[in-house]
Amino acid sequence: MQININVNGTDHSLDVEPRRLLVDAIRGDLGLRGTHIGCDTTSCGACTVLVDGTPIKSCTMFAVQADGSAVTTVEGLKGADGLSAVQQGFSAEHGLQCGFCTxxxxxxxxxxxxxxxxPSEDDIRWAISGNICRCTGYVNIVKAVQWAAAAARNGGEEG
Amino acid sequence: MYPPAFEYQAPDTLEGALAALAELGDEGRVLAGGQSLIPMMKLRLAAPSHLVDINRISDLSYVRRENGSLCIGALARHNDVVGSDDAKASGVVSSAAPWISDPLVRNRGTVCGSVAHCDPEGDWNSVMLAARASVVAQSSSGSRTIGIDDFIVSFFTNSLEPGEMVTAVCVPIPSGASGGAYMKLERKIGDYATVGVATQLELASDGTIAQAGIGLTAVNYQNTRASAAEDLLRGETPSDELFAEAGAAAAAASDPQTDVRGDAEWKRNVVAVYTRRGLAQALASATS
Structure with missing residues (x-):
């Protein structure tokens, strides 16, 4: 089937089988390997992308279902001014170890x-509760998000 | 992993979906949120030959009050219920919504899809039993309403006919003071319930219990109504002793299996404790 999806601001027209998973279209057809496949059974969140702004597990959605949608992957987070506040936060607070879930x-x-x-610390922990990290114990991930929230409030300066 | 090949269509009207299902009969399967169906297809536990994707039928995406009921349309995501003021009309429904799977699944999975799936480890059917819900089933030849007790047939089996789909699930909004709670024990967010207990209480004007609803998750081959426990409660004055008795009766209605999440006797005890605590919480919100 022919589908049109916008990924990170660029329009793509793809010819996919209905059974092709969104994550495979992103990684295989578009070559964007930043979206990871972890459990492949809807448990770990490594394949999370935003579809029309909403985070979903791209291993549990068919690419044909994203026809007409705007998808954001990790490659799309970096803006014209460089890394996003969230990306800077993960760097500043060492919010990763192996980086697979990042x-x-x-x-x-x-x-x-x-x-x-x-967000409060509880809000952050609740929001990331569908994403599994086996390295950090989540402490620095929470700090990274708090750093990004503070930076955004301070107009892009470090929080 | 990828699922077996299938034919796919995504109609943008309900009529279109019903026409497709009528034509496909046994071969057609509705794809709603896909958070259970797609993993099952990838694991080759399900292999539908045709999928009718209802995600483009935006008319079905509602959580609203209708004629004294709270109705949840076939495309309402779990997270739509979490954020809904109307859903607060049913304490047990609004209490359960944040505990469905994890935030990413809640963004995509649907309440009606979960109800139709009839997984005994799924949370929603226990909630629907406690709230005495009705399922609205439509086909190209009409519509019918099925009480939740009749809708749940068995393990992963509902009472839909070929060509029918669930278009909504509705729970009656209690007229008097009422409260509800969903108590879920899980090893981690996103895991299936080790044990789940849904409770709802409606009080008469004299403070006695006019109606009680108790549904049990993951302790039987299907979500189970604890009827004997409900009978004990109805007409009585609420008390800690009464709730403890109801807990024991609910535990007796459960038949859990020993597995990686715990042994059977312990799970039965959890049913007793969660029923007692759930009823106390339901009473507290009914009287607050």
């Missing part, structure tokens, strides 16, 4: 801050 973590964090620019 794209998903940064996308749910981006969606959270869009909706709630001043």
């Amino acid at each position: 794209p998903g973590m940064m996308l749910v964090s981006t969606a959270l801050l869009e909706e709630n620019p001043d």
